Amino acid sequence: MLAGMSIPSTGPAIHVRGLEKSYKDLRVLRGVDLDVAAGSIFALLGANGAGKTTIVRILSTLLRADSGTARVDGFDVATQGAEVRASISLTGQFAAVDQILSGRENLVLVARLRHLREPGAVADGLLARFSLTGAGARRVATYSGGMRRRLDIAMSLIGSPPVIFLDEPTAGLDPEARLEVWQAVRTLAEGGTTVLLTTQYLEEAEHLADRIAILHEGRIIVDGTLAELRRLLPPATVEYVEKQPTLEDVFLAVVGAKGRDRG
Template sequence: MTALAVSVHGLKKAYKQHTVLNGVNFEVKRGSVFALLGSNGAGKTTIIKILTTLIQANEGKAEVCGIDVAHSPEQVREKISLTGQNIAVDEILTGRENLDLVAKLRHLPDRKAITAASLKQFDLEEAGDKPLATYSGGMKRRLDLAMTMLGSPELVFLDEPSVGLDPEARLALWDTIKKMAASGITIFLTTQYLEEAEALADQIAILHEGQIIVQGTLDELKAILPAKQIEYVEKQPSLEEIFLAVTGKKGE
């Protein structure tokens, strides 16, 4: 088994005359939380779509769980799960019925037990038999993640999962993601919330103008900026300051 969950080399993607990705390179270790940062339109979702076999790159090579995404897309899909920006739940069904439907589609055995365990894991037991119309946005997102986790995927892609959530729901989501990562699942996260990457990620990469311009741990990224002058209190650079500095957007 390869030590890498994702390996991307020379990835390029263009839509007609518009180049989105222009030679993207990065790697994601198994069992880690990897955060991909970038402004709107930077190409984060395009990378997710390529890695999850929804679209194909024009050039370059991408492997997920050691499998070439272009040559063996069906094998890749057996290893992964995806939670997109839009919450993918059926508003007419209850939480339990949503989970049961996904379990059935994945041909999982003992669906009743699996569904009950999932509701408990994601703190949705009391709401399990209530229609989705009664759920808050945070509860719907937790159910979405619960559905994503059915079938024990090796790698979970979370494409801006906290968009639209209030601060309390966002913190609850972070706690859920931490628990997912602690179970050994690799998490590939895209986000515009820089504090989200600070709170969750083992490795952070910044995508800008079609390329990865920097990648490393938070401490490694902090080292990019000049040391802060110590007066009374030493203030470490925030991820937001690092992002603005490396993308050249500081002061705009």
């Protein structure tokens, strides 16, 4: 997990041009271009092996591109790695939390490592922001998958990074936990954080993203808002049919409105 602070950029929060990456004879990225506006949620959608994680690793300075340019929060990822790392947070596919500690102790530990003043107050604020106050004193080992993921995202925000990368944050979660994470991601954007989200779930991109890019065989083949992407298809034929509840409607009706600090 990487987090920090930086001077805000006046351009796009993320600017990528001609990004290429190969592993021996395997061309993973074949000239990727994308821009992410500050304070928005940008979904990078693609199947397993499409190159989503490779892009995130390059943008977070964990991997060097073969060619092309990329800037994050105004800093070049190839020549200003320290500045980039001070501007971002990266949350990978598995929650990086200490299950022996309580939720609050995890947050306090990271705040102290970041040399922040009043780490306890920082922890309490994040617990409240992500609806974990009631579970803050409990060991993380007792948390549900959704709660652990929310705590992981909360830890990523310590130091107020302007840009956060979420690499398939709901992979392996059950439907209820996935909905919890979706709300946490919306909370990030409402607070002004720029979010680049990778996912292979179509409904996740549809529910969360301001803009969606589809990555296929190492290239961005389409990039736009959901409305713009829908216009790529022929106009829908209007038919009058009885509306059936969606699976999400059924799930929420059966489970009921539960408190998010459940055990």
